Amino acid sequence: xxxxxxxxxxxxxxxxxxxxxxxxxxxxxxxxxxxxxxxxxxxxxxxxxxxxxxxxxxxxxxxxxxxxxxxxxxxxxxxxxxxx
Numbered sequence: 001x002x003x004x005x006x007x008x009x010x011x012x013x014x015x016x017x018x019x020x021x022x023x024x025x026x027x028x029x030x031x032x033x034x035x036x037x038x039x040x041x042x043x044x045x046x047x048x049x050x051x052x053x054x055x056x057x058x059x060x061x062x063x064x065x066x067x068x069x070x071x072x073x074x075x076x077x078x079x080x081x082x083x084x
Contacts, residue, residue, distance in 0.1 A: 026071040031083050033065040
């Protein structure tokens with residue numbers, strides 16, 4: 001699967017390809033999501049019940065994945081370990 005995210009616009013819900021993330025700060029952790037789902041809040045957004053949500057909102061934030069990279073001050077996460 002391509003790197004990307006499921007986003008909303010005013011009239012559509014689409015998969016949008018994104019560049020692979022990289023560590024930009026010493027406290028960053030990059031997690032490759034292997035399983036995700038939407039939550040109740042996302043369902044309300046999809047129905048249009050939350051007018052304050054702007055275009056481009058990423059959905060599916062309930063994720064589980066594997067740590068791919070960490071910043072140099074991160075001590076709680078290890079590369080190739082499960083994260084949730």
